[in-house]
Amino acid sequence: MDVMEAIKGRRSIRQFTDRPVEREKLERLLEAARWAPSGGNLQRWRFVVVTSPSQRELVKKFAPGIFAMPAAFIVVCADKEPDANPWKEALYLADCSIASQNIMLTAYEMGIGTCVALSYAKSAISEILELPENVEPMLVVTLGYPAEDPEPPPRFELSEMAFEERYGQEWKP
């Protein structure tokens, strides 16, 4: 699949079928995440894959922003250094976000729907997943075979967001 096709075709999927996501596909998603760029090549991301019904139930109960049960969650965590400064804190989120996008695009290529969520109780998820104190759940990616085919939401025009040489000077194709 062409990269642009994946970028433009991917939708946030919030309704899933009951079909489980095959283990080799989960492995491929983790591999895609592993190859994401990271600031200073620190690779401080950690990934917790949740597929068992009991763990999925628990995670979902503490994630008010997740509305239907996915076949799996990948909880994208940051293994934070003690006393990380604001720059490092920003880096953790940036790196985890980029890794999550790799997961989502690779999933799309395999016909798996995803949605990235931030609306979950971090303390509860840490408890459920038994995360060490320095490991923080930064994002939750829900995964499953889509039970919906949503229309793409509108996008702003490039002219509204892209500039040339200096802010405000319109980018021309």
Next chain:
Amino acid sequence: MSQRMVVSEEGLYEVLAFLVSSAQILVNEPHLYGTFRLIDGASRLIGFALESGQLEDEEFLRRLKEDVDERKFLLMTDEDTYFQLLEDSTRAMAREMKKRASAQEAGA
């Protein structure tokens, strides 16, 4: 008016997990998400009550839940319709509560 329990203990815990989590994450979420969590929480609570099969009359709550679930996600794309949902739900609840109060008085 019936005094029987209409939400199971498991349902109670699930709603509590939802409410407590929402309280925590709403500290930093956009303020409108708070309205969403409340109306979504109402829908979830109705869902457990309907599941129990213990409601004296489930018609009103079933309709309310359907309406909420149909329109709640419009928060992201159509705020006016979403606000109308909140208005309609509140008004519908008030009407129903009035009806129930009248029925209780008549039965007393």
